[in-house]
Amino acid sequence: MRRSGWWTRWRALPRWARWTVGGYAALLAWGGGVHVVDLAVGGTGPYPWAPWWMAAYLVSLTVADPVATVLLLARRRAGMDLACLILVTDAAANGWALYALGGGDAVTRVGHATATAVALGSLVARRALRPHLLPGRAGTDATDLEGRPDTAANRRRHAPDR
Numbered sequence: 001m002r003r004s005g006w007w008t009r010w011r012a013l014p015r016w017a018r019w020t021v022g023g024y025a026a027l028l029a030w031g032g033g034v035h036v037v038d039l040a041v042g043g044t045g046p047y048p049w050a051p052w053w054m055a056a057y058l059v060s061l062t063v064a065d066p067v068a069t070v071l072l073l074a075r076r077r078a079g080m081d082l083a084c085l086i087l088v089t090d091a092a093a094n095g096w097a098l099y100a101l102g103g104g105d106a107v108t109r110v111g112h113a114t115a116t117a118v119a120l121g122s123l124v125a126r127r128a129l130r131p132h133l134l135p136g137r138a139g140t141d142a143t144d145l146e147g148r149p150d151t152a153a154n155r156r157r158h159a160p161d162r
Helices: 006-011 015-042 052-073 077-099 106-132 152-157
Strands: none
Touching: 015 052, 015 077, 015 106, 052 077, 077 106
């Protein structure tokens, strides 16, 4: 009897893809945790230095980061799409806060440059990972047990003889 659990789906990915998806999932889980701590410590106004729209964005990452993490761990393309959106907009928002609002020392600027590089790298990774991630809703499995995309052509090519 063959099982089609989560490990079977993950094992079908190349090692570099497993590490890349796992790295982005870990990064987003860490980011979500940081925003939860900010809310726990700061109460209803965790970002008093930020304009209302930026504070609302940063608070929204409390939900968006874990959602992207779960979608990535479920091998969904939407997870990498959301991860790219989060990372790029977060780098832009932090850049605006750093340069438009002023402040920030050399360490902060290096940190922002690193976050920007990770955000741009996510766009490259998204393109490379696309064939290995599943389309569709998180409750469906769009691949067969060997990890091939569930397309009409693959169903015909790999169908048992009748």
